Amino acid sequence: MNSHGQDEQQVVWTVVDSDIGPLLLAATTEGLVNVVFHATDAVRDRALARLASRLGAEPVEAPGSPLLAEAIRQVEAYFAGERRDFRLPLDWSLISGFNRQVLRELASGVPYGTVVGYGDLADRVGQPGAAQAVGMAMGSNPLPVVVPCHRVVESDGGIGGFGGGLETKRRLLALEGVLPEPLF
Numbered sequence: 213m214n215s216h217g218q219d220e221q222q223v224v225w226t227v228v229d230s231d232i233g234p235l236l237l238a239a240t241t242e243g244l245v246n247v248v249f250h251a252t253d254a255v256r257d258r259a260l261a262r263l264a265s266r267l268g269a270e271p272v273e274a275p276g277s278p279l280l281a282e283a284i285r286q287v288e289a290y291f292a293g294e295r296r297d298f299r300l301p302l303d304w305s306l307i308s309g310f311n312r313q314v315l316r317e318l319a320s321g322v323p324y325g326t327v328v329g330y331g332d333l334a335d336r337v338g339q340p341g342a343a344q345a346v347g348m349a350m351g352s353n354p355l356p357v358v359v360p361c362h363r364v365v366e367s368d369g370g371i372g373g374f375g376g377g378l379e380t381k382r383r384l385l386a387l388e389g390v391l392p393e394p395l396f
Contacts, residue, residue: 223267225260226275227251228284230291231387232380235357237287238263238271239279243301246354249376266306287357293387296324298358311349313337318350319359325388329367351375357384 223245225238236251236259237244245267248259260271274280282300289295302319304312317337322328330350334342350361356376362384366372374381385391 221267221269222279223263223269223271224274224277224279225263225271226273226277226280226284227256228287230287232291232376232383235287236260237280237283239277239283240267240303240305241279242303242305244283244355244358245303245306247356247358249356249380283358290357291387296388300358302355302358306354307352310337310339310342310345311352314346314349315353315355315359315361318361318364322360322363324360325390327363327365327385327390330364330372331367333364347373360384363388363390 221240223238223240225236227234227236233249234251236246236248236256238246238259246259246263248255251259263271275284286295286298286300290298304316307315314333314337318328318333321336322333330343330346331340334340334346339345346364350364351373353359353361353375356362362374362376362381364372371378371381371385382391
């Protein structure tokens with residue numbers, strides 16, 4: 213009876229090294245569900261506990277999993293400068309409502325090497341004046357890098373905030389040619 217029930221949710225994860233430090237990648241049968249920056253042991257363990265409680269399944273380390281293999285390939289190619297966009301199935305179940313709407317627009321409408329203002333993104337989803345809410349949505353993005361919240365900046369040219377830290381945001385924008393490479 214419950215062979216396809218919610219309790220059968222499979223969550224697999226691995227940690228990959230990148231130019232911005234270790235990234236935790238987690239996937240379900242639906243697609244990539246979570247990317248976590250700075251995935252040292254403590255950060256990784258907290259993220260996995262959060263995933264277990266949100267998704268109702270104990271995440272299993274499975275770097276060889278077919279669910280993760282393509283995500284790993286695409287993330288590595290992106291950091292090698294060989295890939296400009298991610299073509300991966302995504303599992304949006306960790307985010308809903310306005311935040312999901314904004315992140316989906318970001319994923320489909322703000323290509324590699326470009327940036328968008330918080331207010332512009334609010335306009336695009338039909339919520340002019342919701343720049344702050346867009347900022348909150350970026351902060352709650354469960355799929356950073358793949359859903360490129362690093363491409364959202366302040367309209368006055370400021371870099372804006374970033375869940376992964378400003379140094380990480382600068383490096384991602386430099387990788388995409390938007391900012392000059394940091395000197396140090």
